[in-house]
Amino acid sequence: MAFDLNTLMPLLPEIMVLSLVCIVLVVDLFLDDEYRIVSYGIAQAGLILALLATIMVGKGPDQTLFDGNYRIDTMATVLKTSMLILVVGAFVYAKDYLRNHNLFKGEFFELGLFALLGMMVMVSSGGFLALYLGLELLALSLYALVAFDRDSSKASEAAMKYFVLGALASGMLLYGISMVYGATGRIDFGGVGEVLCSGQFDTTVLVFGLVFIVIGIGFKTGLVPFHMWAPDIYEGAPTAVTLFLGSIPKIAAFAIAMRMLVDGLLPLHEHWQGMLIILSLLSMALGNVVAIAQTNIKRMLAYSTISHVGFLMLGILSATQEGYAASMFYAIVYALMALGAFGVLILLGRQGLDIENLEDLKGLSRRSPWFAGMMLLLMFSMAGVPPTVGFFAKLFVLEAVVNVDLIWLAVFGVIFSIIGVFYYLRIVKLMYFDAPVSDEPLSAAIDTKVVLTLNALAVLWFGLFPSSLLSVCSDAFAKVPPAALACATPQVVAANAGVSLDSDGDGVPDSMDRCATTPVGLRVGRNGCVGDSDSDGIADQIDMCPGTAANAVVDETGCSPDIAIVLEGVTFLSGSASLTEDSKRVLDVVAASIVRLDKQRFEIAGHTDTSGSAELNRGLSQRRAETVRLYLIEKGVSALRLVARGYGGAHPVADNSTPEGRRRNRRVEINRIR
Amino acid sequence: MTFEKFLFYFFAAMVIFAGLMLITRRNPVYSALFLVLAFFNAAGLWMLMEAEFLAITLVLVYVGAVMVLFLFVVMMLDINVAEMKPGCFITYLPVGILIALTMVVEMVMVVGPNHFGLDIYASPVPHAPGYSNTGELGSMLYTIYMYPFEIAAVILLVAIVAAIGLTLRRRPDTKSQNPSKQVLVKRDDRLRVVKMPSESKMELK
Numbered sequence: 059m060a061f062d063l064n065t066l067m068p069l070l071p072e073i074m075v076l077s078l079v080c081i082v083l084v085v086d087l088f089l090d091d092e093y094r095i096v097s098y099g100i101a102q103a104g105l106i107l108a109l110l111a112t113i114m115v116g117k118g119p120d121q122t123l124f125d126g127n128y129r130i131d132t133m134a135t136v137l138k139t140s141m142l143i144l145v146v147g148a149f150v151y152a153k154d155y156l157r158n159h160n161l162f163k164g165e166f167f168e169l170g171l172f173a174l175l176g177m178m179v180m181v182s183s184g185g186f187l188a189l190y191l192g193l194e195l196l197a198l199s200l201y202a203l204v205a206f207d208r209d210s211s212k213a214s215e216a217a218m219k220y221f222v223l224g225a226l227a228s229g230m231l232l233y234g235i236s237m238v239y240g241a242t243g244r245i246d247f248g249g250v251g252e253v254l255c256s257g258q259f260d261t262t263v264l265v266f267g268l269v270f271i272v273i274g275i276g277f278k279t280g281l282v283p284f285h286m287w288a289p290d291i292y293e294g295a296p297t298a299v300t301l302f303l304g305s306i307p308k309i310a311a312f313a314i315a316m317r318m319l320v321d322g323l324l325p326l327h328e329h330w331q332g333m334l335i336i337l338s339l340l341s342m343a344l345g346n347v348v349a350i351a352q353t354n355i356k357r358m359l360a361y362s363t364i365s366h367v368g369f370l371m372l373g374i375l376s377a378t379q380e381g382y383a384a385s386m387f388y389a390i391v392y393a394l395m396a397l398g399a400f401g402v403l404i405l406l407g408r409q410g411l412d413i414e415n416l417e418d419l420k421g422l423s424r425r426s427p428w429f430a431g432m433m434l435l436l437m438f439s440m441a442g443v444p445p446t447v448g449f450f451a452k453l454f455v456l457e458a459v460v461n462v463d464l465i466w467l468a469v470f471g472v473i474f475s476i477i478g479v480f481y482y483l484r485i486v487k488l489m490y491f492d493a494p495v496s497d498e499p500l501s502a503a504i505d506t507k508v509v510l511t512l513n514a515l516a517v518l519w520f521g522l523f524p525s526s527l528l529s530v531c532s533d534a535f536a537k538v539p540p541a542a543l544a545c546a547t548p549q550v551v552a553a554n555a556g557v558s559l560d561s562d563g564d565g566v567p568d569s570m571d572r573c574a575t576t577p578v579g580l581r582v583g584r585n586g587c588v589g590d591s592d593s594d595g596i597a598d599q600i601d602m603c604p605g606t607a608a609n610a611v612v613d614e615t616g617c618s619p620d621i622a623i624v625l626e627g628v629t630f631l632s633g634s635a636s637l638t639e640d641s642k643r644v645l646d647v648v649a650a651s652i653v654r655l656d657k658q659r660f661e662i663a664g665h666t667d668t669s670g671s672a673e674l675n676r677g678l679s680q681r682r683a684e685t686v687r688l689y690l691i692e693k694g695v696s697a698l699r700l701v702a703r704g705y706g707g708a709h710p711v712a713d714n715s716t717p718e719g720r721r722r723n724r725r726v727e728i729n730r731i732r
Numbered sequence: 733m734t735f736e737k738f739l740f741y742f743f744a745a746m747v748i749f750a751g752l753m754l755i756t757r758r759n760p761v762y763s764a765l766f767l768v769l770a771f772f773n774a775a776g777l778w779m780l781m782e783a784e785f786l787a788i789t790l791v792l793v794y795v796g797a798v799m800v801l802f803l804f805v806v807m808m809l810d811i812n813v814a815e816m817k818p819g820c821f822i823t824y825l826p827v828g829i830l831i832a833l834t835m836v837v838e839m840v841m842v843v844g845p846n847h848f849g850l851d852i853y854a855s856p857v858p859h860a861p862g863y864s865n866t867g868e869l870g871s872m873l874y875t876i877y878m879y880p881f882e883i884a885a886v887i888l889l890v891a892i893v894a895a896i897g898l899t900l901r902r903r904p905d906t907k908s909q910n911p912s913k914q915v916l917v918k919r920d921d922r923l924r925v926v927k928m929p930s931e932s933k934m935e936l937k
Contacts, residue, residue, distance in 0.1 A: 076886060083893065124879040165897035172890045179883055191883040198887060202894030240848065260852070266842045 065123050068130040071112040071138060072178050078104035079171045086164030097164040098153055101171060102146060109142040120537075122184050126246030129184035133316065133386065133534040137181045137309055140390045144306050144397055145174050150509045151401045152298035154502055158409050161207055161296065169206075170302060173199035177310035183317055185246035186235045193231070193278065196310065197224045200303050204295040216294025223277065223287045231274025237267025238323070247322035254325040255545035265329050271318055272333045279311035281371065282340035285364045289352075292360035297412055300356055301400035304363055305393045311367065312389035315374050316382065320538065327377050327541035334375035335467060341368025342471060346478035355416050358481060359399060362440060365478055366392050372471060373455045377541035381458035383531040388451040390527065391439075391520065395448060398436045398513040405429060405502045405510055419485060421494025429500065429507075430489045432514035439517045441482035442475055447520035447527075454528065623728045624711075628686065635681035637689060645686065648728070649693035659731040661701045662687050667720035668707035680704025686726050701731065740780055746773040756821075760806045764799060771795050782859055785866040 066073070078101065086097040116135030122128070149167065156162040176195030183189035201224065205217035239245050241263040242253040253259055276284040292300050319330050345365025352358035370392065373385030406413045406422070413419070423430035439448035452475060459468045500507075520527050539546060627644040630636060637645070652660065664679030664686075683702035691697045712719035750770035757763045771794045778787040859865075873881050 079889075125876040127877070127879040163897070165893060168893055169890070169897070172886070172893070175886065187877070187880045188883065191880050191887065195883060195887050195890060198890050198894065202890070202898060205898055208898055237842075260847050263842055263847045266838075 068115050068118060068121060068123060069128065070115050071108050071142075072175060072182070074104065074108040074111055075171055075175045075178065078108065079168055079175065082164060082168055082171065086168070089164070091162075094162050094164065097167055098149065101167040102149060105142055105146050105149075105171075109139065109146075112138045112142060122246075122248060124184070126184045126248055127188045129182055129247075129317075129321075131534070132536075133313070134182040136386070136530055136534050137313055137390075138178050140393070141174060141177055141181070141306055141309055144309075144393055145170065147397055147401075147509050147513060148302050148306065150505055151301055151397070151404045154506045155296065155298040155301075155404045155407060158407060158411075159207065159296065161298075166203070166206060166298070169199045169203050173203070173302070174306070177307065177313075180310050180317070181313040184248065186238070186250075186318070186322070187245050189314060189317055190228075190232065190235065192310075193314065194228065196307060197228070197278075200299075200307070203299045203302065204291060206299055207296045210294075210296070212294040213296060216291045219287055219294075220291045227274050227277030227284070230270050230277065234267045234270025234272075234274055237263055237270065241267065247317060250322045251324065251544075254323065264323075264326060268323060268326055268329055269333070271323075272330055272337070275311075275315050275318070276337050278314070279308070279367050280364050281337040281367055282344045282364060285341065285344070288364060289357045289360040292356045292363075293354055293414075297356070297400060297403055297407065301397065301404065304359065304400060305396035308363070308367065308370070308396070309389045309393050312370060312374075312385055315371070316385075319374065320377070320382065324377070324539075324541060324544040327544065331375045331377065331541075334371050335464070338368040338371040338375065339467070339470060341365060341371075342474040346474045346481075349478065349481050352481075353416055354414055355403065355419070355485075356414060358416070359396070362478070362481070363396065365474065366440075369452065369455060369471060369475070372459050372467065376458040376462045376464065378458060378462060379532070379535045379538055379540065380454070380461065382535040382538060383528065384451075384454035384458045386531040386534060387524075387528055388455055390531075391447050391451045391517075394513065394520075395436055395439050395517060398432070398510065398517065399440065401506070401510045401513060402429065402433045402436065405500060405506060408498070408501055416485065416488060417495060419488045420492040422489040424494050425497065426500050429510065432510060433489060434486055435514045435517055437482040437485050439521065441479040443479075445518065445521050447517050447524060450521060450524040450528075454524075625686075625726045625728060628726045629724075630682055630685075635678065635685045637685055642689065645689050646693060649690045649695055652690065652695050652699070653693075659699045659701070661703055661729045661731050662690075663709075663727040663729060664702070664704040665709055665711075665723060665725050665727065666707050667723040668710065668714045669720065672706055676704050676706035676708075678704070679706050683726065736780060740777065743773045743776040743780070746770075747777070761803065764803050764806055767802075768795050768799050771799070781856075782863075783865055785869055 081104070082097050082101050085100060086094075089096055112135060115130070116132070116139070118130070120129075120131040123130070149170065152166065152170075153162070156166055173196050176192045176197075176199060179192030179195060180189055181192075183192055201217055201221045204220050205214055207213045235245075238250060241260050242250050244250045244253055254264075273284065275281075280288040292304060295303065319327075323330065342365050345361045345363070345368060349358050349361035349365065352361060366388075370385050370388045373381040373383075373388060375381075403413045406418065419433075422433065435446060439446035442448045442452045452471075456468045456471055459465075459471070625644065625648065628641040629638050630641070652658075662683045664681075664683030666675040666679045668675070680703070683704050687700045687702040690700060707714070707723065710719075710723045711725070712722040714720055714723060747770050750766045750773065754763050754766040754770065757766065771790055775787040775790045778784075778790065
């Protein structure tokens with residue numbers, strides 16, 4: 059691989075975070091204790107810069123770099139963005155706690171940033187090796203963070219348990235990876251996938267390795283029966299650390315499962331699906347039931363995490379695009395909720411005092427109605443009560459499971475989450491209906507309060523507008539094939555999903571693209587070409603009828619006057635006025651053409667065939683024409699230049715008695731208005 | 733049986749023997765020494781596979797550094813050998829043997845000749861005399877595995893930060909000299925002239 063700065067560009071966020079750690083390390087060395095806030099400030103500023111870099115870099119194309127070790131795609135960008143934002147929030151909460159407990163040291167932020175770097179490496183890993191190293195980077199930082207309060211024997215014990223079990227889990231994972239390497243001879247996900255698709259492998263060895271990999275994932279993410287460490291570590295670690303390790307690494311946990319099982323081992327789907335079903339079922343059951351018996355709120359949240367991770371796995375095991383998107387949605391949303399819930403615990407804490415028991419939340423509504431309200435939102439969201447985002451997270455995951463005919467699993471999921479509602483609502487009851495133990499006002503800093511408020515309101519906002527986040531998640535998996543087609547060619551996958559491929563990325567689907575190899579990024583005409591393929595004197599880029607007969611009389615749109623322009627390729631979902639993805643790409647090109655002809659007005663005419671009632675058809679064609687009009691307006695065509703009209707089946711262009719004729723009659727035309 | 737085959741079985745048997753002795757000795761110093769033996773024999777196995785760099789690293793790093801450190805710790809901790817009764821070992825032995833047997837059977841079934849036999853993976857051809865295992869490893873490490881290699885470096889940095897962060901304590905009661913402060917000291921830091929009003933005449937009662 060030739061060295062080129064361009065290959066380093068996608069790594070910019072990682073490089074920035076690593077540089078940031080080094081800067082904080084050095085600066086912190088020269089600071090006196092009273093100026094420790096400077097390290098914190100540098101860390102926060104650097105995180106914001108890294109966030110901007112992630113968004114900037116994420117606009118680039120999907121790539122696999124460093125000989126298959128690094129992968130950047132939409133999933134990586136979205137997950138990194140959300141992790142960076144959440145780490146900023148986590149540091150704000152942690153600052154208050156650390157000050158109150160005389161732990162305000164630069165090492166917390168350094169180790170936190172190292173953990174973040176590890177997670178970013180995991181999220182963007184292109185092979186087992188990079189993924190494992192990222193995992194170790196995260197785990198080692200977390201072990202040290204758990205033991206951060208070294209005078210606390212509870213924390214040291216928790217760190218020790220975490221370390222021993224973490225090492226065991228790493229061993230399991232590595233053993234599994236070595237088996238996969240032995241059976242395929244490859245260590246990058248792409249290579250492993252290729253070998254699996256070629257069929258030249260030993261199933262027994264691979265499945266044996268897969269078992270260990272799934273156990274490794276189970277340990278690291280805390281799935282039953284590999285969850286034993288979670289409650290002790292949550293309880294023993296300082297709350298600021300629990301906040302960190304209980305929220306953001308769940309996003310990374312989703313990513314490792316996706317990278318290993320879907321990017322690498324998708325052809326073994328039938329094998330890992332069964333294993334994940336067992337793990338997630340046990341997690342949901344045990345997590346929700348045992349959480350009821352807890353009196354320590356950190357332990358309760360640990361069991362709640364276990365049940366949520368079990369729920370999250372449902373989407374991955376369904377192995378469909380919507381399943382992955384639902385799980386990703388769940389992971390991000392869960393991290394947000396967990397961050398808020400632990401944030402409230404920190405907010406309630408005082409100098410040298412930890413909020414640990416459910417009792418401590420008693421009567422919060424009388425001490426601070428606003429923050430009791432915020433906690434109410436967070437608890438409702440965790441329980442999955444409708445106006446909050448937790449409801450949608452659960453709904454999307456369950457929908458994905460139902461869609462792959464695992465209805466019984468969805469039913470179990472619902473039953474256990476209803477059991478889970480009990481302990482979340484108990485907190486609400488304690489806050490609102492019990493007398494407060496102390497009347498002390500909340501002493502938290504203003505920035506903590508602001509971030510907590512934003513955090514809880516985000517839970518509500520995403521609940522009211524779930525599609526804002528879900529659409530981002532769905533985009534990330536638009537190119538991931540369903541499990542059954544793991545080894546099919548891209549064309550077959552695309553045909554199966556009902557979209558055609560656009561191999562040269564010019565916006566015109568291959569089925570209609572007459573020049574299928576135009577360079578990426580070039581503006582092309584409706585036929586996907588540049589130049590003037592029909593020799594009518596109008597360049598393809600602005601030619602709305604690129605197929606007019608040679609030497610035909612055309613006007614400035616490139617079409618013969620008085621002949622309606624039928625928008626070939628603009629189709630709708632059956633019976634509705636929603637545009638298919640293909641149509642949008644066609645309309646993008648049409649919009650670009652129309653924008654250039656700056657004075658001409660157009661009528662968009664919707665037509666249907668004559669099957670069904672004439673009244674319904676007219677309404678449908680009107681709605682479809684409106685949809686096209688709105689889409690063109692959205693793409694920059696002035697609204698004044700477009701009129702939409704639905705004609706129903708009144709103007710057929712072909713025989714309505716044959717299917718082919720009916721297909722031709724269902725069309726959208728664009729007519730010039732003089 | 734060729735000499736190489738003999739060496740393989742010898743080293744392999746020694747590893748297993750050392751491993752068994754390691755877990756059955758009551759004196760931790762013996763256990764540590766048996767672990768050293770196991771490492772040496774594993775290094776011999778790697779040598780047979782022409783991975784001399786890994787073999788030397790194993791001896792240097794594990795035997796030379798890690799185990800010596802380990803022995804130091806064991807000797808300093810002053811563990812009372814008499815207190816470590818064999819009771820626990822015997823109680824859990826049946827369960828242990830059951831699990832160990834299960835794992836051995838499973839591993840033989842999967843890693844055995846059925847799946848990794850010579851008909852599936854041909855035996856490796858010996859390298860030419862000028863072949864440098866170290867050089868090959870280096871050129872792989874610094875090209876194809878550049879990215880993982882860098883992350884491994886970051887992991888070492890974490891280890892340093894974590895180790896120092898968890899063990900370094902500034903004890904306020906220790907007395908130490910700071911030469912730069914001693915040199916920079918001025919008269920005003922040491923001597924304070926206090927003006928006091930002169931005493932008035934005492935009134936006797």
